[in-house]
Amino acid sequence: MRVAMIGTGYVGLVSGACFADFGHVVTCIDKDATKIDALNGGEIPIYEPGLQQLVAKNVDEDRLFFTTDSRDAVRNADAVFIAVGTPTRRGDGHADLSYVYAAAEEIAGLIEGFTVVVTKSTVPVGTGDEVEAIIRKTNPEAEFAVVSNPEFLREGAAINDFKRPDRVVVGTDNEEAVKVMRELYRPLYLNETPIIVTKRRTSELIKYAANAFLAVKITFINEIADLCEKVGANVQEVSRGIGLDNRIGSKFLHAGPGYGGSCFPKDTLALSKIAATAGSDLKIVDSVIEVNETRKRKMADKVIDFMGGDVAGKTIALLGLAFKPNTDDMREAPSIEIVKKLQAAGAKVRAFDPAAMEEAGKVMTDVLFCDGPYHAIENADAVVIVTEWDQFRALDLERVKALLNAPLLIDLRNVYSPDYMAEHGLEYTSIGRAY
Ligand SMILES: NC(=O)c1ccc[n+]([C@@H]2O[C@H](COP(=O)([O-])OP(=O)(O)OC[C@H]3O[C@@H](n4cnc5c(N)ncnc54)[C@H](O)[C@@H]3O)[C@@H](O)[C@H]2O)c1
Numbered sequence: 001m002r003v004a005m006i007g008t009g010y011v012g013l014v015s016g017a018c019f020a021d022f023g024h025v026v027t028c029i030d031k032d033a034t035k036i037d038a039l040n041g042g043e044i045p046i047y048e049p050g051l052q053q054l055v056a057k058n059v060d061e062d063r064l065f066f067t068t069d070s071r072d073a074v075r076n077a078d079a080v081f082i083a084v085g086t087p088t089r090r091g092d093g094h095a096d097l098s099y100v101y102a103a104a105e106e107i108a109g110l111i112e113g114f115t116v117v118v119t120k121s122t123v124p125v126g127t128g129d130e131v132e133a134i135i136r137k138t139n140p141e142a143e144f145a146v147v148s149n150p151e152f153l154r155e156g157a158a159i160n161d162f163k164r165p166d167r168v169v170v171g172t173d174n175e176e177a178v179k180v181m182r183e184l185y186r187p188l189y190l191n192e193t194p195i196i197v198t199k200r201r202t203s204e205l206i207k208y209a210a211n212a213f214l215a216v217k218i219t220f221i222n223e224i225a226d227l228c229e230k231v232g233a234n235v236q237e238v239s240r241g242i243g244l245d246n247r248i249g250s251k252f253l254h255a256g257p258g259y260g261g262s263c264f265p266k267d268t269l270a271l272s273k274i275a276a277t278a279g280s281d282l283k284i285v286d287s288v289i290e291v292n293e294t295r296k297r298k299m300a301d302k303v304i305d306f307m308g309g310d311v312a313g314k315t316i317a318l319l320g321l322a323f324k325p326n327t328d329d330m331r332e333a334p335s336i337e338i339v340k341k342l343q344a345a346g347a348k349v350r351a352f353d354p355a356a357m358e359e360a361g362k363v364m365t366d367v368l369f370c371d372g373p374y375h376a377i378e379n380a381d382a383v384v385i386v387t388e389w390d391q392f393r394a395l396d397l398e399r400v401k402a403l404l405n406a407p408l409l410i411d412l413r414n415v416y417s418p419d420y421m422a423e424h425g426l427e428y429t430s431i432g433r434a435y
Helices: 010-021 033-040 051-060 071-075 098-108 127-138 158-163 175-184 186-190 200-231 235-243 264-277 283-306 334-344 357-363 373-377 397-403 418-423
Strands: 002-006 025-029 064-067 079-082 115-119 144-148 168-171 195-198 315-319 348-352 367-369 382-385 408-411 427-429
Touching (some): 002 010, 002 098, 010 051, 010 079, 025 071, 051 158, 079 098, 098 115, 098 127, 115 127, 127 144, 127 200, 144 200, 168 200, 175 186, 195 200, 200 235, 200 264, 200 283, 283 334, 283 382, 283 408, 283 427, 348 373, 418 427
Parallel strands (some): 168 195, 348 367, 382 408, 408 427
């Protein structure tokens, strides 16, 4: 099949490369010429494990192309994917659909022959109807079907998630379009990956409901963690104790500094707005949004309290800035709020992240970005583990202690155990573990 991918960001690039690896001929399009030039020069503009090799292999085998010019690729495509951003709209919290609609207009004038237009971006219920109306209005002669096919990949594990998903969701009433989608995902189909074919609106809602549910799970365990601290319990043991119940499941029960990233914050907010507009409030989701926002700021208070209540003039080392390990994505990362609040309290911040420092530099000021974890820790008055990159899991604690002005370690990801830290003479606090 011939595929045109409009938008070559995290989702477009990974999906494009994986579809090419399935054997399809894929052209990834982006209006950002710097990105396309980089890709054509063999550089990957994002950090995603395994992506460099996957892209290189499929480019070499003439199945993967990059361009800023959508014309030929869209004209010849069996399926055109829209994988552009749907950020929070400034001012009101709804999803900003301007990129999706602009892409739909662009596609409309170009498609030839029966073409499946697939919305891979996360979009509010009813967006597919609007995309269809835009194409119909711009090009009344066009033969096409608009399909919703939300993406569930996780940054940092994106290739595996795309190639071995728990399920593929396809939202359309059009039989021809279903055939094209099945063909596109054929290798998964042969692996017996469940393919859920449903109505477009249901498919659009599945994506938001999935993300909101996961956000609920994280926020729930975060609140239980706070309770554990107050009542002398251990949240990791609570997580295990409840997670082994199959009805609950053990994933997404790791207490931490609050969720961030490019999806959960904006998608929970957008879902709340969709529900409010439909007159069907989602009180649980609304609470989750509020609790999570407050939590990120509370993490800075936790650091300040542990340092004796006053950090003016003190130096704090942060290990990890990205919203999670194995990505350079800084969107809505808890580190942003933590840094802001520590700086407002008068602290100087030094930081190290294995991949996200360039992105962090765009959203943080006055942070000294360091060459490695030990460089960040040098002469700091405390060290805070913010993101659980593997390289922070086995720090040389004698060296850490020697480099610090005061032996304080605040572990917002529960990477270490309190006993282990005590053995090494570090004063230690973590999340939700009274012991
Ligand atoms: N990042 C994730 O982990 C993830 C996971 C699942 C779903 N999603 C959803 O997928 C969508 C894309 O997310 P992302 O993280 O890949 O975004 P991104 O910002 O990384 O990439 C979007 C790309 O689209 C390009 N673009 C915008 N309008 C364009 C146009 N008209 N023509 C060509 N290119 C255009 C931008 O230049 C940008 O490179 C969003 O709706 C997001 O919610 C993201």
